[in-house]
Amino acid sequence: RVSPQDLVGRSAAIQQMDWQALRQSVAECAACNLSEFRQQTVFGVGDQSADWLFVGEAPGAEEDASGEPFVGASGQLLDNMLRSIKLNRRKNVYITNVVKCHPVGNHDPKTNEATACEPYLKRQITLIQPKLIVALGAVAAHRLLNTDESIAHLRGAVHTSNGIPLIVTYHPAYLLRSPQDKAKVWDDLCFAVKTMNDVISV
Numbered sequence: 001r002v003s004p005q006d007l008v009g010r011s012a013a014i015q016q017m018d019w020q021a022l023r024q025s026v027a028e029c030a031a032c033n034l035s036e037f038r039q040q041t042v043f044g045v046g047d048q049s050a051d052w053l054f055v056g057e058a059p060g061a062e063e064d065a066s067g068e069p070f071v072g073a074s075g076q077l078l079d080n081m082l083r084s085i086k087l088n089r090r091k092n093v094y095i096t097n098v099v100k101c102h103p104v105g106n107h108d109p110k111t112n113e114a115t116a117c118e119p120y121l122k123r124q125i126t127l128i129q130p131k132l133i134v135a136l137g138a139v140a141a142h143r144l145l146n147t148d149e150s151i152a153h154l155r156g157a158v159h160t161s162n163g164i165p166l167i168v169t170y171h172p173a174y175l176l177r178s179p180q181d182k183a184k185v186w187d188d189l190c191f192a193v194k195t196m197n198d199v200i201s202v
């Protein structure tokens, strides 16, 4: 068991790391039980000085096998979502997850797992300094906004996470199960573009 003091010390150390140290620290992480079952960690992909940061939930089995976020079915949908607003995963966009290891059995990340992994996402955000964060689904929205409101309630507004504008939309995996909500996600993507333009023009 990791004590609260150890957690604070570990988090403080992570907040000093450069990209290389951070990547290595994630690759070697054993801060929660997920480390025992993973094939590899899934750090993130994209442009390290991107304006756009997309945050998902946790790697699935395909991501665990490939080491890259959002490469399975929901990743293909995310790629289509990005393309619809003239973005792609390598340019001006960074993509990562709340949790860097695949939760065995695809369970939602548990609170202790998300808490153990939080310093990594926090440091990624500080290093990237995105102009807008898009939280994909409830896990990311809840962690980044410290709330437990539903996506239905949170979408359509500009929130802030540590001073950075943040908008919320449904997770692509949810959208695969509930295609009737595609129009809402399209609205959210248009709202994201408008928000980005507003942020850039000030």
Ligand code: URA
Binding pocket: 056, 057, 058, 059, 060, 063, 068, 069, 070, 071, 072, 074, 075, 097, 173
């Ligand atoms: N779902 C996520 O939330 N993240 C991934 O990387 C893949 C699927």
